[in-house]
Amino acid sequence: MTSDLFARTRTLFEIPDGVIYLDGNSLGVMPKAARERVITELDVSWGRELIRAWNTCGWIDLPSKIGDRIATLIGAPPGSVVVADSTSINLYKALTSALQLSGDRRVILSDSGNFPTDLYVAEGVIRTLDRGLSLKIVAPEDIEAAIDADVAVLMLTEVDYRTGRMHDMARLTARAQAAGALTIWDLAHSCGALPVDLTGANADFAIGCSYKYLNGGPGAPAFIYVRPDHQPKIQPALSAWMGHAAPFAFPLNYTPAPAIDRMRTGTPPVLSLAALDSALTVWDGISMQDVRQRSMELSDLFIARVEALCPELELASPRDATKRGSQVSFRFHEGYAAMQALIADNVIGDFRAPDIMRFGFTPLYIGFAEVEEAARRLARIISENRWDRPEFKARSKVT
Amino acid sequence: MTSDLFARTRTLFEIPDGVIYLDGNSLGVMPKAARERVITELDVSWGRELIRAWNTCGWIDLPSKIGDRIATLIGAPPGSVVVADSTSINLYKALTSALQLSGDRRVILSDSGNFPTDLYVAEGVIRTLDRGLSLKIVAPEDIEAAIDADVAVLMLTEVDYRTGRMHDMARLTARAQAAGALTIWDLAHSCGALPVDLTGANADFAIGCSYKYLNGGPGAPAFIYVRPDHQPKIQPALSAWMGHAAPFAFPLNYTPAPAIDRMRTGTPPVLSLAALDSALTVWDGISMQDVRQRSMELSDLFIARVEALCPELELASPRDATKRGSQVSFRFHEGYAAMQALIADNVIGDFRAPDIMRFGFTPLYIGFAEVEEAARRLARIISENRWDRPEFKARSKVT
Numbered sequence: 091m092t093s094d095l096f097a098r099t100r101t102l103f104e105i106p107d108g109v110i111y112l113d114g115n116s117l118g119v120m121p122k123a124a125r126e127r128v129i130t131e132l133d134v135s136w137g138r139e140l141i142r143a144w145n146t147c148g149w150i151d152l153p154s155k156i157g158d159r160i161a162t163l164i165g166a167p168p169g170s171v172v173v174a175d176s177t178s179i180n181l182y183k184a185l186t187s188a189l190q191l192s193g194d195r196r197v198i199l200s201d202s203g204n205f206p207t208d209l210y211v212a213e214g215v216i217r218t219l220d221r222g223l224s225l226k227i228v229a230p231e232d233i234e235a236a237i238d239a240d241v242a243v244l245m246l247t248e249v250d251y252r253t254g255r256m257h258d259m260a261r262l263t264a265r266a267q268a269a270g271a272l273t274i275w276d277l278a279h280s281c282g283a284l285p286v287d288l289t290g291a292n293a294d295f296a297i298g299c300s301y302k303y304l305n306g307g308p309g310a311p312a313f314i315y316v317r318p319d320h321q322p323k324i325q326p327a328l329s330a331w332m333g334h335a336a337p338f339a340f341p342l343n344y345t346p347a348p349a350i351d352r353m354r355t356g357t358p359p360v361l362s363l364a365a366l367d368s369a370l371t372v373w374d375g376i377s378m379q380d381v382r383q384r385s386m387e388l389s390d391l392f393i394a395r396v397e398a399l400c401p402e403l404e405l406a407s408p409r410d411a412t413k414r415g416s417q418v419s420f421r422f423h424e425g426y427a428a429m430q431a432l433i434a435d436n437v438i439g440d441f442r443a444p445d446i447m448r449f450g451f452t453p454l455y456i457g458f459a460e461v462e463e464a465a466r467r468l469a470r471i472i473s474e475n476r477w478d479r480p481e482f483k484a485r486s487k488v489t
Numbered sequence: 490m491t492s493d494l495f496a497r498t499r500t501l502f503e504i505p506d507g508v509i510y511l512d513g514n515s516l517g518v519m520p521k522a523a524r525e526r527v528i529t530e531l532d533v534s535w536g537r538e539l540i541r542a543w544n545t546c547g548w549i550d551l552p553s554k555i556g557d558r559i560a561t562l563i564g565a566p567p568g569s570v571v572v573a574d575s576t577s578i579n580l581y582k583a584l585t586s587a588l589q590l591s592g593d594r595r596v597i598l599s600d601s602g603n604f605p606t607d608l609y610v611a612e613g614v615i616r617t618l619d620r621g622l623s624l625k626i627v628a629p630e631d632i633e634a635a636i637d638a639d640v641a642v643l644m645l646t647e648v649d650y651r652t653g654r655m656h657d658m659a660r661l662t663a664r665a666q667a668a669g670a671l672t673i674w675d676l677a678h679s680c681g682a683l684p685v686d687l688t689g690a691n692a693d694f695a696i697g698c699s700y701k702y703l704n705g706g707p708g709a710p711a712f713i714y715v716r717p718d719h720q721p722k723i724q725p726a727l728s729a730w731m732g733h734a735a736p737f738a739f740p741l742n743y744t745p746a747p748a749i750d751r752m753r754t755g756t757p758p759v760l761s762l763a764a765l766d767s768a769l770t771v772w773d774g775i776s777m778q779d780v781r782q783r784s785m786e787l788s789d790l791f792i793a794r795v796e797a798l799c800p801e802l803e804l805a806s807p808r809d810a811t812k813r814g815s816q817v818s819f820r821f822h823e824g825y826a827a828m829q830a831l832i833a834d835n836v837i838g839d840f841r842a843p844d845i846m847r848f849g850f851t852p853l854y855i856g857f858a859e860v861e862e863a864a865r866r867l868a869r870i871i872s873e874n875r876w877d878r879p880e881f882k883a884r885s886k887v888t
Contacts, residue, residue: 176755
């Protein structure tokens with residue numbers, strides 16, 4: 091039974107007392123196993139083994155070992171995913187790699203629902219390559235029509251960070267490839283939230299974040315997927331020693347590692363990596379289909395309750411659960427202040443400019459009763475105008 | 490008295506029982522403050538505050554706060570150093586930035602004593618920019634003569650990772666700038682090891698590692714320095730949201746942050762960052778001149794004892810302590826096996842191909858008695874041919 095399943099997974103997390111946490115789409119809750127692992131890394135690996143830990147504690151293999159763990163969650167074969175750097179840096183690798191395979195085409199196509207850092211990375215690639223490339227940004231619903239023979243790379247985030255609207259990865263990948271373009275999928279709001287099938291969709295590249303639905307810890311390293319047949323054709327723009335075929339021979343010239351390991355760069359942040367490695371054990375024995383089913387039920391319930399109780403809020407997410415990720419967003423003219431008031435009432439979501447109140451649903455540790463209670467508290471804040479206080483309107487540095 | 494000083498600093502570290510650790514130049518010993526800090530980040534920041542910790546626990550400011558701490562150790566003004574990514578990624582940023590300021594010149598000049606990843610990064614930059622740049626690698630002693638009007642960027646590591654030989658940063662920077670070139674200094678084996686004066690040397694860019702003499706933890710994030718007058722002129726190649734002027738406004742276009750913060754990229758690995766932040770507190774009240782003086786005494790002692798006891802070993806480092814960093818290397822034809830035998834005898838150094846046995850001296854936690862004992866154990870291993878066993882000759886993945 092899936093309710094037993096999720097009652098069990100909930101026990102794997104350190105959930106703060108009294109908090110209803112609907113922000114796992116921004117920073118996942120700490121798995122107990124991650125906490126224990128980091129303490130072991132401190133006391134045993136760094137503390138006692140010191141430099142030997144690269145061998146004795148397996149530090150050197152963590153990026154590919156964790157990559158293979160993540161691969162099982164996104165429909166990728168072993169040896170096609172590696173963990174390294176941040177999502178932004180991995181997108182730089184993916185874009186510069188894709189542009190090595192795309193001939194003379196000059197357009198990077200994306201949409202205005204993409205997470206802005208992806209667009210900034212594309213700007214940086216265009217400026218740096220300085221060969222007449224351009225970034226074309228259209229509305230999400232216009233993407234399919236904008237795929238033409240000028241497009242070198244279609245670069246999209248599958249699930250919109252603000253609205254949760256989902257692109258059809260398989261369909262758009264097929265369309266792009268039929269037009270001769272390559273695809274890069276950002277799975278930041280997909281991996282761990284819903285079934286992803288990179289192999290089935292024939293995606294060329296993918297990148298993603300491990301601190302949201304994968305619960306890897308704040309700023310945990312990101313991942314990159316390269317379709318196996320592309321791997322040997324790529325000369326990494328970010329060529330560095332951990333991506334070398336023989337890093338500890340210390341030759342003066344770069345020879346890329348045989349496969350996905352060439353996407354590694356410098357020495358990785360081991361404490362953060364190790365937290366992620368153990369955080370991923372919560373997925374052992376979990377079916378992503380079960381997670382998706384529960385996520386849709388939780389988010390449908392939230393929409394129903396909020397709409398019943400708060401007519402002032404406007405749904406910003408697709409009403410059809412199959413068309414959105416594992417989050418629900420509402421528009422409210424004082425969304426920032428209302429979210430601060432809600433957080434003060436121990437229901438944690440977040441705000442995205444200009445007016446989006448965003449709520450993430452993570453079945454591994456959030457249940458129906460909490461979703462109902464969150465909707466009730468939100469309704470009270472709105473009906474009592476509790477957001478209308480200076481302390482809730484004062485903007486923090488990070489929103 | 491400096492002996493009291495270093496007796497005190499030693500108590501700030503978790504030194505494993507029975508181990509003489511002469512590899513702080515590869516991975517520094519864990520400061521107790523770093524361990525405590527990481528546990529607080531787990532139990533309070535991630536565990537309880539969750540997403541709120543970006544504001545309430547100051548996560549968002551860590552990269553510039555730590556950058557300013559490091560700045561005080563390398564002669565850089567506040568606001569000129571930021572912590573982000575790895576040394577390799579930061580070198581990519583520095584090189585692509587320097588090449589924006591260097592006009593039509595086409596040569597990146599470096600030396601064969603540079604750490605190979607720096608050369609690999611330069612290769613990646615050259616391939617990616619694809620505008621006729623080339624990497625010229627000369628012997629370290631030929632660098633000065635090789636600086637000519639073709640050189641766009643002089644890219645050097647101040648202290649040679651194998652031999653410890655030190656370049657004269659001020660002199661070479663002046664020579665390069667007189668010839669119209671820019672300079673990038675890799676301080677991996679300098680920061681925390683000896684006094685560095687980036688402002689005095691008028692260095693253009695610098696990068697460095699925080700897990701060696703800064704004891705920040707395995708793979709702790711690296712730093713980048715950009716001379717303040719260059720900062721506003723640079724359009725980052727790796728443009729991403731944490732380097733944006735207004736990341737939480739989420740505009741579709743990139744506008745770089747005003748100063749050094751534009752060198753930030755994606756979301757940083759917070760657990761590793763926090764460890765580094767607290768690790769740096771061991772430097773409070775420490776004079777780098779005192780550290781340097783003690784480091785030279787320790788390494789001079791080691792050379793004297795090893796040369797007296799082990800005629801089979803050949804000194805690979807400069808004999809003059811003022812010409813080397815805080816490490817000493819010896820050549821031995823079976824250096825790998827001899828180092829494994831020494832490690833089995835609880836003296837930890839490391840090996841660098843093809844035949845270098847490398848020993849780092851970190852006055853903050855290593856004293857004279859340990860240095861003498863290390864030399865004695867090394868001498869026994871050599872005189873007894875104890876390295877000549879299969880278990881010591883079998884190569885590990887990481888050497």
